[in-house]
Amino acid sequence: MAARRRPRRRGIDIAPLRAVVIPQLPAPEPLLAVLEGVLDGREPAILPVPADVRSAEHLTTSLGIGEDIDDDVALVVSTSGTTGTPKGAMLTARALIASASATHDRIGGPGTWLLALPAYHVAGLQVMVRSILAGTVPVALDPSFDVADLPRAVDALGPGPRYTSLVAVQVAKALGDPAATAALATLDAVLVGGGPMPGTVAEAAAQAGIRVVRTYGMSETAGGCVYDGVPLDGVRVRLDGGRVVLGGTTLAKGYRHPTDPDPFAEPGWFRTDDVGAVDDSGVLRILGRIDDxxxxxxxxxxxxxxxxxxxxxxxxxxxxxxxxxxxxxxxxxxxxxxxxxxxxxxxxxxxxxxxxxxxxxxxxxxxxxxxxxxxxxxxxxxxxxxxxxxxxxxx
Missing domain, CATH: 3.30.300.30 (ANL, C-terminal domain)
Structure with missing residues (x-):
């Protein structure tokens, strides 16, 4: 996907940030077209926002819609952590593509994805980016996650490698329905992130034959960057006094509005608010958040x-x-x-x-x-x- 430069202004590659409203249940094809234009450099950066008017207005006001943004930024993804104040992780096309490619390399190659998370969230956006790289169209399922509709949605994925990205509460909900459980078990991988997964849920999923891949990451790292405790290719992890520090090819350029202190202050690294430990085999375990x-x-x-x-x-x-x-x-x-x-x-x-x-x-x-x-x-x-x-x- 070769990027093409947009016009230069004042000697710097810049363009105004645009907001793109993402419905609760988006039609995949139009959104794929928008994202593809952003990734290959034909279109300026976008801020995906939910269809909820109040949330959208808050984000567009806080994150500078219509204001200039560096040309190499593809997406600004809202992230507030525990502060409630939108910061906006600025993700380049290079970081997004590196993340999607590394995911494919880790889980078994490109395939067709079930979109079951909001497409304005980094996990949902990465389902779309992986689909673009794979040349496939994802099947969208309402994020309210009606398990009765899950078997139909999974069946619509068709042949070949098939994947989805969920949060633990969705997996737990599916495990309460035999047909939904069986549907998930037919997928080649179920990525689970967005927080810790209860051991009881993980055990039940394993017994049901569901291939769960636990992911750790955030908007600032273009989504999950450590799978089952092992960094994706191109991702770097180190501990600083127990604090997890992440770097590598999937890292965001920084925040739309930098914070003080700035977790991106060290070039090439992002200081998380997570406490972790690495075992003798090099597997990272997240112990909790510092502010928790x-x-x-x-x-x-x-x-x-x-x-x-x-x-x-x-x-x-x-x-x-x-x-x-x-x-x-x-x-x-x-x-x-x-x-x-x-x-x-x-x-x-x-x-x-x-x-x-x-x-x-x-x-x-x-x-x-x-x-x-x-x-x-x-x-x-x-x-x-x-x-x-x-x-x-x-x-």
């Missing part, structure tokens, strides 16, 4: 480690761990749990004892709340802030 850490009794507890322990309890199907203010401890560790169908709620003592089998007593929850489902934001990340606000008074 719970300061309790002078120590810091990472919620994801506690969640991993809780998920091994036979009565707990899903959970979220968070901190709330405590006069004595600073914060106390609290858990919200979703029970397995028909299970009785465990007592607090049972939960604490279970966690203390693998973690220090400091990490054991001091409160446990049973919920029907966990609040989520974006494409499926647990909203710990909402839970912390809900249970701030111990209600």
């Amino acid at each position: 850490g719970i300061g309790t009794g002078g120590l810091t507890v990472l919620p994801q480690l506690v969640e991993a322990a809780l998920e091994t309890h036979p009565t707990i199907a899903d959970c979220a761990v968070f901190g709330v203010a405590d006069e004595r401890l600073g914060q106390r560790v609290v858990a919200a749990v979703v029970l397995t169908p028909g299970a009785a709620a465990p007592t607090l003592d049972e939960v604490r004892t279970h966690v203390e089998r693998t973690l220090e007593p400091t990490a054991a929850p001091r409160e446990v709340h049973v919920v029907d489902e966990l609040p989520r934001r974006g494409i499926g990340k647990v909203d710990r802030k909402e839970l912390a606000a809900r249970y701030a008074t111990g209600a």
Whole structure:
């Protein structure tokens, strides 16, 4: 895909950033045409925005629609992390294509994709970019993810290698329906990102014959850049005091509006807010987010480690761990749990004892709340802030 230069202004290759509204269930062909024009340099950079008017207006105002942007930027992808303020990762065509090509190399070659995530999110956009490189047209499924429609959508992918990209909550939903489970099991790979995947869901998917590939990445890295703990070709990973730092060919150019401190300040690297560890075989494991850490009794507890322990309890199907203010401890560790169908709620003592089998007593929850489902934001990340606000008074 050879890029062609756009006109130069003031001696610099620039053009105004455009907004492209992405419907909840987009028609793949028109969106493919827009993206292909951007990737090969015929069209200026775009900011994909949802059809929701309020969200679209917020993004277009915050990220400078109509203002000039460097010519080598193809997409500006909204990303707010935990701040709620859009920053806009500026992705070049080179980074997007490098990511899509490395994905194909890792999972078995180009194929046809099921688009089941919003196409204004980096995971959905990469389904489109991979399709462009493969010369295929994805089959779109409403991101609300009606599992009754999943078998039809998978069947419509036709012959050859077939893939999809999902979040863990979608996989869990599909596992509750035999026909949907069987449909996913026919795919050559199911990429799962957007946050950690509960161990119970991963185990059930494996038993059903679903080839899950766990991905780690973000808008700033053109989507998933570490698959099953191993960096894609061209991706670099290092740890700085436990913090995960990412670099390589898939890295964004920076933010549309740089932040202070700037995580792109070191040339060629992006400092994430994630804490990780690398085992003896070089596999990266994400332990949690720095800003999710719970300061309790002078120590810091990472919620994801506690969640991993809780998920091994036979009565707990899903959970979220968070901190709330405590006069004595600073914060106390609290858990919200979703029970397995028909299970009785465990007592607090049972939960604490279970966690203390693998973690220090400091990490054991001091409160446990049973919920029907966990609040989520974006494409499926647990909203710990909402839970912390809900249970701030111990209600």
